[in-house]
Amino acid sequence: MSNWRNTGITTIILLIVILLIAMTVTSTITQETTGTITEHNYDQMVDETIDEISTYIQIRDQKGKFSDLNGEKKIGKIALLISPLVSQDIDLTGLMIQLDNGETVRMLNYIGFSSNLESASLFKQSIWDSLIEDNFGFITIYDLDNSITEYNLINDYSDNTYLVFKLPGDMALAKHDRITVTLFPSTGITRATILKAPMPIKSVITFE
Numbered sequence: 001m002s003n004w005r006n007t008g009i010t011t012i013i014l015l016i017v018i019l020l021i022a023m024t025v026t027s028t029i030t031q032e033t034t035g036t037i038t039e040h041n042y043d044q045m046v047d048e049t050i051d052e053i054s055t056y057i058q059i060r061d062q063k064g065k066f067s068d069l070n071g072e073k074k075i076g077k078i079a080l081l082i083s084p085l086v087s088q089d090i091d092l093t094g095l096m097i098q099l100d101n102g103e104t105v106r107m108l109n110y111i112g113f114s115s116n117l118e119s120a121s122l123f124k125q126s127i128w129d130s131l132i133e134d135n136f137g138f139i140t141i142y143d144l145d146n147s148i149t150e151y152n153l154i155n156d157y158s159d160n161t162y163l164v165f166k167l168p169g170d171m172a173l174a175k176h177d178r179i180t181v182t183l184f185p186s187t188g189i190t191r192a193t194i195l196k197a198p199m200p201i202k203s204v205i206t207f208e
Contacts, residue, residue: 055084056090056188060160064173065123066189066200073200074172077137079122079162080181080193083154094186097136097163099178101171106134108165113137114149122162123204136165137166174198 061081066073084090097108113126117139127137140148140161147153148161165181173179175197182192195207 008107048082056088056181057185057191058085059183062163062193062195062208063122063204064195064197065204066202069169069172072174074174075205076162076167076169076172077123077128077183077196078167079164081141081160081162083160084157087155087157089111089187090188092138092148092152092154092185095166096184098172098180098182098184099167099171099176099179104168104171106168106171108134108136110137110152111135112146112152114152114161115139116143116146117141117162117199125164127164128166130167131164133168134164136163138162139164170185175199 001040059080059082061079061080062157063081064075067076068075091111092114093112095110099108100104113127113130114137115125118125125139125175127139129136137163138148140159142158142160143149144156144158147155148159154161155170167173169181171179173195178196180194182190182191184190193207198205198207
């Protein structure tokens with residue numbers, strides 16, 4: 001009975017603390033805004049905050065390269081700069097990528113292609129010659145212990161590497177086309193991003 005009582009009291013205290021925090025946040029938002037924050041915007045802010053906190057892999061940059069494909073400018077190469085949210089071991093051999101353009105869904109696998117950045121030109125690295133349409137690799141820009149290239153392992157929050165892949169021919173992005181890229185790590189929560197191709201004014205672009 002004593003243990004049950006202690007558990008019950010602890011639960012009640014936690015609920016009160018959570019309620020007080022929620023009331024404080026709500027009061028602060030109400031007092032410091034001009035009424036332009038709608039319920040939808042507030043829910044969106046909460047969702048984005050939870051997403052950032054709970055996602056193990058962060059996407060810090062998104063780049064693409066236009067090429068001439070069948071007489072049309074299309075993005076065929078993608079590079080996503082990723083890093084872990086906190087120091088942890090992420091086995092890259094278990095990572096998978098899902099591509100979804102609304103009509104076709106494809107899965108890409110990692111088969112051990114990784115290298116350090118050899119020059120300032122991201123899309124001219126030699127690793128691109130080894131990639132085909134059903135796999136991906138890594139171009140590392142910061143990895144103090146070389147865990148990515150030597151052990152296929154992200155193990156520190158400071159690790160930063162470009163995840164690189166070629167879009168299948170039928171999924172290459174012409175202007176205004178969209179594709180959803182979802183990362184499925186070996187552990188942790190999936191991470192999805194929607195890439196929309198801009199007008200092909202420049203060869204190398206940064207997705208918004």
